[in-house]
Amino acid sequence: MGYILGISAYYHDSAACLLKDAEIIAAAQEERFSRIKNDESFPTEAIKFCLKFANISLAEVDHVVFYEKPFLKFERLLETYVHFAPRGLKSFLKAMPIWLKDKLFIKKNIAKALHCIDPNWEKSRTILFTDHHHAHAASAFYPSPFDEAVVLTIDGVGEWATTTVSIGNMAQLTLKKEINFPNSLGLLYSAFTYYLGFEVNSDEYKVMGLASYGTPVYKQLIYDHLIDVKADGSFLLNMDYFDYCTGLKMTHKKFDKLFGHPARAKGDELLPFHKDMASSIQKVTEEIMIKLTQSLYREFAIDNLCIAGGVALNCIINSAIRQHSGFKQIWVQPAAGDAGGALGAAYSVYYTHLSGLRNVDLQTDAMKQSLLGPSYTQKEVIAALHVYNLNYEKVAHDVYYRKIAAYLADGKVIAYFKGRTEFGPRALGSRSILADPRNAEMKAILNAKIKFRESFRPFAPAILAEFADLYFSKGSKNRYMLFTENYLGNADKVPDTVSIPGAVHVDGTARVQAVNKSHHPDFHQLITAFYNLTGCPAVINTSLNVMNEPMASGPEDAIRCFLNTEIDILAIEGLLIDKKRLAFEELSLPGYYQ
Template sequence: MKTLGLSAYYHDSAAALVIDGEVIAAAQEERFTRRKHDAAFPMRAVQYCLEQAGLQMDDIDHVAFYDKPLLKFERLLETYLAFAPRGYKSFAQALPIWLNDKLFLSNLLKGELAQFGDRALGDDRLLFTEHHLSHAASAFFASPFDEAAVLTIDGVGEWATTTLAHGKGSDLKILREIHFPHSLGLLYAAFTYYLGFKINSGEYKIMGLAPYGEPKYAQLIREHLIEVKPDGSFRLDLSYFDYCTGLTMTNERFDRLFGAPRRTPESALTQREMDIAASLQQVTEEVMLKLTRSIAKSTGLRNLCLAGGVALNCVSNGKILRDGSFEHLWVQPAAGDAGGALGAALAVQHMYKGVPRAALGERTDLMQGALLGPSYPQAECEARLHAAGANFVVLDDEALLDRVASAMADGKAIGWFQGRMEFGPRALGARSIIGDARSPSMQSVLNLKIKYRESFRPFAPSVLKERASEWFDLEADSPYMLLVADVTERRRHELSEAQRQLGGLEKLKLCRSEIPAVTHVDYSARVQTVDARTSPRYHALISRFEALTGCPVIVNTSFNIRGEPLVCTPEEAFRCFMGTELDLLVVENCVLMREDQSPALRIHYADELEAD
């Protein structure tokens, strides 16, 4: 059975193809259109999925959409009625969009998909799953577990903002829900807005900023903004927020509570913003731990799956794992709305049509390392690079690994483009920028001269799976960079008393460990464990680097610049190379040196970048 899953019209549109329980292909539309978080119908992602499987649209048995628009419209109407007459301006803006497009989404989808084939897309072929069920299905059915508790947390779906489900075999049942407007995801988004970052994009900046601050406002948040019960269920005091009916996330009462208006985007960050970020992160972790402890106690289950945008909070994930309420934790790598496309397809296959789950064999899960996007054969890469005006040499595998490992050891920053593109927000060694984790300057070089982003943002380590516990306090695998763990004590550097007293961004200057480029100011790291079976060339490269330096850890960050999606094609990799200070670009077996490129192809767009 062939099922095409879709998510669209909010943010991070995507398409995913599942055949007989196997995940064949998945990609976000942004990677093709180059519009970050593109919400449009995923035309090119659909085309890619069909081409990857050698199928036509007429071959598809079912198309599954990741939420139910009528339930969302019900929530919109009931919310505005509940708050009337407040919010009329917001209601007047939203209603025409719904009446023209979203309310009749079935017809809109049928029209978009009609261009891919002649076979009529009747109501028996076009199916809709509830938003949080899509999230839950993306986590459980792709996981290694035959039975597990499934927790999904995001901003809001139709009504649900948090759900608990029980998955067993090919069955998945929602057991409990927390409904809008009470939402941990929207609380986090409100602070993202208040601190001057982009909603649905800048939340991870809060997580990265938090270790620079102290949780001085945590009690204020607990007393005024969120009431948390012992079982982790919660309610928000809506008098501080404007997202139900307004055009902003917070209001003047929120400003008064924190003693100042919203930070102007792109303005200088102060210790106050860092302390607020630390406070929000602490409260978020408390809620997550109470929820997971309660779920473990009430279900008696030992496996936990996570999905929804809040599941991308890898600091919380790491604490859930270390807490020990569950023995095993698995997080969907495309935990946000993009992953809903995959979940919708899996839900239709297993729950609606009764397709058995695919056997794992020697695989750790069904996600193929999240390497589900397009790839480009060597000959095509060469042709595309030649057409773009690039100068390069082609090396065999051994020479390539030697060249790149040596370049990293020499302090070079490298664009690494290999195999199938990642699905989800993390670069995992296919579309990555890599460097030497031992370099004290690599973190600032990558942030300021290559990524063109804020200096405080940390970078992740890629470590050989078999060496991970020697460098990080991590006993589990973390293939998708969704767990934070501390650098082990024996790899840390002792700080003087004066150094420990430094505050704010002054902490950035300190060399805390043997791998300072990936050690955050609180000694933590967002770890990716690299498995030779899933990522053989990436594993071989890190192994070669270890043979050269004795260190099995390298820096890994996404191959893009601020405000742009991850690169998808060889041309995009070359363009990013020519617009940054990267020293070396590797596209499959093609190696490009900066000094060999024509100065006429240099791109100067650092000052024109959008905020991310």
């Protein structure tokens, strides 16, 4: 059946994915090339990468598919403005010219952009479109290790839907029910993100991290005034308190009055009130998701659950679902946000449009560890190092990881670059910053001197899968950092373990990445070397970037992050660069600062 190119774009986190029949060949977010966080522009560079990796031209692609239907989205926009009129005139006047000039002609714009990539791709060729939430559902079910599952998608909004429930059975994906705009659990959470002074569609994970520092004292107020939750977990929002339907902001003045404070301005001090607000919305969202998934388990009596959509990146909620819903197995798409829509759209073409057959491996998923982006040869890395006039040490493979382990044990912070770039928001040991989790002060050091971000932000452990049961409750074998686990591994509580306080959140949990030797051999070898040296089977693993910057993709991204922070060592494709050995006067560093 050939090649299928899936595209997501024009809202946030645009991406491209290339399938060959049902196999994922390549996938990447445009931000990794443009260096614009959550880049929404047409994914030209991501498409070029996918084609280059497959060694094909665009003209050889059999089907191109976009991850949503623009006309349905425009219909929702118009109907919403009519419903709330005369409120929202200012927002309407701002939105309409953009739609009438550009967004209604997405098909034409896509065709033009593809023709620019490859003039042999004819503008008249068919471009397919799929529903936004169907793309999410396809991305959740088809690469999962299940032949049958309940599929839940939940985010801000697609065309109309904000939450959908489908049943996946082999190659079939059947929509069963949905909740529509403006009733949206994702937008409720985003409204609190906005109110707390963070960026909507970008910083929701900050609210999740901040929640552990507060108490959910406003939970009942939220239930009493903002959201009506039914017995089955479905819900209705009270739109008197929100402004996202017609306004240019998320919340209404009535929202401020309800909680007794104005929205926090970006950069203002985080007060105990803000921590309690974060805790309250986190707890409400968690309880609704538990109620919803418990209802789905009772209704459909299927043991497997797949989840996608932006809310699926809330790992605390995922863990609560796993613990309380009744489902025996849960699989969450690692690129659960809109980037994953490109993957789901491509899958939708193969299984729905082309009636492809599905072969399921019940032992593992089809995501290839989500290492689906670009890789670079050592020769390419050396060329990039020469641009920056950086000396490097070339290390034999058998001692490379032992040297990295020794640096980590000595308290050094490592920028680690190896193999293909991750697809999705999590660093999984390919574009990572690594540190020693035994040091309780390492969290503060990384936040202040490396990531340049808020002090409340936690760091996650990457642990050898064979040790996960010893350190964490239930010993999650999740490879994608999509669940939190209760930390058990204090040496005084669990003998024969080395404590890892630097990788545990203030609430005693950690967002665990279990590293399996067969799935991720290089990263497993690195952590094993650290374990052999220290007795500690885990490292702190966070993304190779600073705040408000996309994760590194190419060698130059990693080099700039290394030079512009207090990272000590750059370990990149078998090469080691020690910052202490670099004489300042020898450097030729665009954008370098200390």
